[in-house]
Amino acid sequence: MSKYLVTGGAGYIGGVVALHLLEAGHRVTVLDNLSTGFRESVPAAAEFIEGDVRDASKWLCPSYDAVLHFAAFSQVGESVARPEKYWENNVGGSLALLAAMRDAEVRTLVFSSTAATYGEPDRAPVTESAPTVPTNPYGATKLAVDHMLTGEAAAHGLAAISLRYFNVAGAYGGQGERHQPESHLIPLLFEVALGLRESISVYGDDYPTPDGTCVRDYIHVADLAEAHLLALAAARTGEHLICNLGNGQGFSVREVIETVRDVTGHPLPQALAPRRPGDPAVLVAAAQAASDRLGWRPRRPELTRIVADAWEFARSARSARSAGIPR
Template sequence: MSKKYLVTGGAGYVGSVVAAHLLKAGHEVTVLDDLSTGFREAVPAGSVFIEGRIQDSAEWLDSSYDAVLHFAASSQVGESVARPEKYWDNNVGGSMALLAAMRSAGVRKLVFSSTAATYGEPVSTPITESDPTAPTSPYGASKLAVDHMIGGECVAHGLAAVSLRYFNVAGAYGSCGERHDPESHLIPLVLQVALGRRESISVFGEDYPTPDGTCVRDYIHVADLAEAHLRALEAAAEGEHLICNLGNGNGFSVREVIETVRKVTGHPIPEVMAARRGGDPA
């Protein structure tokens, strides 16, 4: 049966792909995005678009919606270290306003775009949902705060919620691919070097406690991630807050990613060593 969903941050990379999957499944989709980091052309055809902030979501959220999928957030680890107040305002304050609007409108189901950055430095691998949370950046801390906020909303007000803690999202879905301005994610940056759009790739730190000294990350394809959101909508239960990690269970270092692009494209990828970035776990 067709449902009606609000997708916050639906002009961004992950949100737009999830919105496209919802439309393909026959649902009605409204995208809310202030376009501060998203792109109007990324909003999938067939959805209703509202340009606005989640802080003002009470203006248009009503009982006609079956659920909210919440992606709107500031998401740069390095920036969060330099400007933590932005992350508390946008991520925590914005989510608080959204939850209040949902409560007032009687919308009682939420899927939240959380992050594996809530765990910080891993105690062991693979990271599980029962591992301790100790974020190393204000970005991770802000997402963890929202997770706690959602948990309280479930207990006190019967919200049905799922928090999906992503590892690193990658890949394309149709014409939708990673796109950030400025670009900050490893895979598109390395591919830009291979295409001749950049002279080199910066490697931030080579003294981490990993096999080759560079950061190790778990990657998940954006289409798999989108499918997980549709399943999360089915799994959400009244008064319960389900937390799920989303990754593939295997880590790849920065150097392994760079070397893979060299092999696949046949292009040399010059590296430039740089200092560690604040907030980056190993």
């Protein structure tokens, strides 16, 4: 049994990873300031500290075996409007966390990175050797932390793994996606199905794809969580490894809409809108490094399974809110 600090563990992905760690028999402490996370998303068996990652030195001590770092702001549009917020939190917070880890002699870190570090790739699938040219401050801050970890590993012997997520969806253990504001396609479609939104916007239908809409790689959040546990075992002193996490297959916006329609049984009116700047036509992961180095493969790759699990959470959360129960 090991002891892990999970920063940002009151968020969607951090909470699911914390739950997987507990189910594997480990001790878990969640550190989250609840600025975007939810107290009820912290697994009941985890110790919870309400605090900021920039103050991690107050709580981090040698009894921890590793840190899993999810604490970051992640709204692309907000990062464009308020870049200073993202640099201060995502980069400043990570820098403070690394200093605390050095002082506490905790030398293993798994970092929540993103495909946004690649910007607009000119080919698919995207490998880890693709140029990293982020098109927004969110992606730029995540790339900056990746560079930070490379230097930390070389200079101070950190064992670090960055996991670059593509599109994460689904639900696990009663925990699912809920952002404020929401910007992701599948939960936005659920809002249409639940009568909370009139229609779904389709941003462009003239891309060079089979049906003209953008193609994206969707990965189940439980598959993503399993990769983090494997990364803890694979981390090596003095090495910073970067792995993409995705299914390696793409689904168009219209394919996602049809799948959600089939799963929910609700009509989903569409409104065609202009293309959004910076949206690549195809964004699909090559996850061979995760397979080779971590021994990881997605076990829930079917879009219908991903959508069905997410829909079950969305409906239960809606019912709980109607009953006045926090979810």
